[in-house]
Amino acid sequence: MFRRFAPLLALLLVLTGCATRPSEDSAAPPDTEGTFPVTVAAPGAPPVTLDRQPQRIVSLSPSATETLFALGAGSQVVAVDSASDYPAQAPHTQLSGLSPDPEAIAAYHPDLVVVYADTFGLADALAKIGTKTLVMPDAKTLDDAYAQFAALGKATGHQAEGESLARQTRDDIDKVVAGTRKPARPLSYYWELDPTYYSATSATFIGQVLTRFGLTDIADGTDPKANGGYPQLSAERILQANPDLVFLADSKCCGQSAQTVAARPGWNTLTAVQRQQVIALDDDIASRWSPRIVELVRTVADAVAKAGA
Template sequence: MKGILTLITLSGALSGAAAATSYPLTITDDLGRKVTLKAEPKRIVSVLPSTSETVCALGLCDRLVGVDDYSDYPQQVTKLPKVGGLYNPNIEAMVALKPDVVLVSQYGKLAEPLTQAGVTVIAVNPETYDEVFSKTLLLGKILNREAQAKTLVGKIKGDIARVEILTKNAVRKPTAYFEIDPTPYSIGPNSFMGVLLTKAGARNIIPASMGDFPKVDPEFIVKANPQLILGVDARTAGARPGWSGISALKTGKVRDIPAELNTMLGRPGPRLGQALMGLAKLIHPELFR
């Protein structure tokens, strides 16, 4: 019996060792740069709210030593030093925190000045639905939390599947326009938000050819005549030239997005399933009575 227990213990130890990341680790980041981490990062700065959430969901909130101005979840990160944002970064503050790695977006041009200051920078920026999962796994590898990353991906997919079971029963799936900025900017069907819109039981009026987060000609929206408008209030939408004749306005199917849900929907991270649930309730309240 003792021999069997020893074998089981040894097997577990070996499998744990196999799952561990080996350092030095070289990866290609979202800027196409080859970056080498000499050792497991113990001091992490995150300059993306979704990345901050993912780091915490991997059980490493205590390794975050600084975050961007918009990171606000979980509550623990609100107490951390703020280092600006992608477009108004405080490079000096980041360097002063002596991070082992700074996790950035592919936007904002932070990599060069931080690298020149001797800081290791990795750009991890999910934009498509599938990238939410692949980049979560990549972060797991970078931070030596591969097993936790796989578990997290499974949880997110499970949360999403539970909502899909309900929305598949929707009798009608309305054509929808989702506004993320009054310029107006919208979401393409292949972006992570676009996939959520489809999974929530709507049909996106924006074609894939326009891109993932396109600026849209208001006349295109009028011609598309969506049955549902999301992300703007009815008064604002109705005041726009030609919009009063859109089906969604005529039938009162214009829905502004509550602030907390809007934040979740804009972050390609661990709360994607919760975001989908909130969106599905807006589109198909009849399924949740």
């Protein structure tokens, strides 16, 4: 959801599917770990106390949707927002995570709603029908993402699975980074969020991920935190910086590729273009803090290894 924090630039998150919705009056299975009631909170979000294991979860956050299914709580999810397009079996709906409608959400009779932000007083509105709202805000660091995996596991009665998922994801990323040969000199990169040259600095979640490879972000300027970490660069600035790597997080949304980048005026002179180091990413994986972040890390590792060869 990084693009959402760019000035006036909405980062639309994503996932889909159509799983069978449990009937409202179906018998709920016993708590899998017998740990309820529990109090759960993600970093930067208010705590929520759940009296019993939720059986009808509505997820309005693509990152949370991916995580819920990854930790084994998918059968408890009865609806996901229109941006949630992964995994395929997620019960896709037209619900909005950006402007949630309490009445539309209530139609699914949820006992827990997971959101990335409590917008428009959603939590208070849902509390009137006895539904708890759990906020899973945009992760600022990898540790925040791991903490969310564990928190979602605890909230859904899959505490051991959530902790295991967090631990495994951390270990996988650490191994990929440690196993990637670093080049003799630091490589620079440009991270593209859209064709108007919005980018992400090293102060963002994604920037911190790439910093682990010793990469230098050309968007940092004098203050990586300026513009919320999502500045709009100019073509001239990018050409002058001449990055070694170009990562395109706008291949699906905006049809960008190594070919379209090379066709931009003057861009064929870039080192990244000449050395075939323009990497088209899966926008969704590149904009979420779900367990699939490991896939992104592997892609970056491959690019770093190739550039340093």
